[in-house]
Amino acid sequence: MLQAAIIGGTGYTGVELIRLLSSHPKVTIKWLTSRTEAGKPVASIFPSLRGISDLTYSDLGEGTLEALTSCDVVFFATPHGVAMQQAEALVAAGVKVIDLAADFRLQSLQSFEQWYKHKHACPELLKQAVYGLPEISREAIKTAKVIGNPGCYPTTAILGLKPIIEAQNDKGEAVIEPRIIIDAKSGVSGAGRQAKLNLNYAETTDNFNAYGVTGHRHLPEIEQGVHELLQSKYTHNIRFVPHLVPMIRGMFTTIHLSLTDAGCDLDLQQIYEQAYQNEKFIDILPAGEFPDTRSVRASNRLRIAVHQDNDTKSATILVVQDNLVKGAAGQAVQCMNVMFGFDESLGLNHVPVVP
CATH class of the missing domain: 3.30.360.10 (Dihydrodipicolinate Reductase; domain 2)
Structure with missing residues (x-):
């Protein structure tokens, strides 16, 4: 089973990742972090996950990064500027990184700094990042170490x-x-x-x-x-x-x-x-x-x-x-499937909800 971590599991994209990965037959969520809800069961924040997930939120603090290196893939469902602070250490440890924010989307440092008001923390790693749109970048995603998940x-x-x-x-x-x-x-x-x-x-x-x-x-x-x-x-x-x-x-x-x-x-x-x-x-x-x-x-x-x-x-x-799905968390899972050689639709065959 693939060991996954979700950094920032209390936002809408974070809870979508939990929902999707909880039904993925090849993935186990090993770590789930939140700065504000550390120590609380995920089901106490999102009752929809009661009986689905027994995970408890951890704080992304001292020692957590070392623990994350035991995972195969880390999803960052965090504000812009967070993933780039951790990505280099994770990649060096052989962990795949999928960032749902903007840290690895724009290849132009000038554009990134202009629009997101951050100086990029790892420009060399940015050069290696792959834009995570499988219908266009599938071959590059297969060997990627870092994915910049596209905006919706x-x-x-x-x-x-x-x-x-x-x-x-x-x-x-x-x-x-x-x-x-x-x-x-x-x-x-x-x-x-x-x-x-x-x-x-x-x-x-x-x-x-x-x-x-x-x-x-x-x-x-x-x-x-x-x-x-x-x-x-x-x-x-x-x-x-x-x-x-x-x-x-x-x-x-x-x-x-x-x-x-x-x-x-x-x-x-x-x-x-x-x-x-x-x-x-x-x-x-x-x-x-x-x-x-x-x-x-x-x-x-x-x-x-x-x-x-x-x-x-x-x-x-x-x-x-x-x-929140093809525009965010679902696309991230689709990229993960491509990166690890799974069937691309694994864990994503959900029928649209109507009404």
Whole structure:
């Protein structure tokens, strides 16, 4: 059995990791840490795990790091800046690291420091980190020592754009205009489990608002995905605006594209179906059908619909996922499966919850 540790097990992504790994046939959670809840049983904080997990939270203090080196994999479900303080020692001990925060997502130190207000603690290890999007980086993930788990919004944006960017590269001429507009909405759980006025029930219920309009830290991650991960031959001007919607979990990203004459010659429905025909967790809906967030709730699935309108020379890509599963913890488990040679879907075959 694989020995795993979860650092930061009281946040929403942390408890999702506990939920998913508790049903994983090849994994045992050996350590579960929390600075604020050390000494308490996990079921006392999350009653949903009563009878599922008998773990007790430990403090990430003196001696804990040494104990973590006995694990095979350590998940960091912590705020930005925590994983990079521990990762070098863990990697040196032969432990695989999967960070669900942003410490190992951006390869540009300048961008990381600009958007996350931290000086990177291990830039040399950052160079070795692999961006954990299995549908794109599967081969690199297999041998990775450190995974930067993608942000929730970038997951929908990059996977939503992958087939058309690849088609453009293969065609040898531009099939979309340089301007890409990404209009994205997330449930409140995407902001984390924290007591903030703007996130309480009275503020978020019966309300809908945009945020990060002047700039959001997921934008450079999306740009990195398009220009470096997907290796676009063309420079794209990406406009990304996220919104908060009054639901707990779920994410809906709408991508607006303008097609060139060459793009209008493409059958985008066919291109998307072929691009993802062998991907278990990506579902391309039939032409004329459109997704909703509850169709993926509590699952690791991501659903995509494609609408092509040659009369207006436009295309609309609609992407939904559960922001806490495929957008966070589920994707981390998917990466772990790839890293250790397991079936990629192991522990992730959960049917979406409806209603």
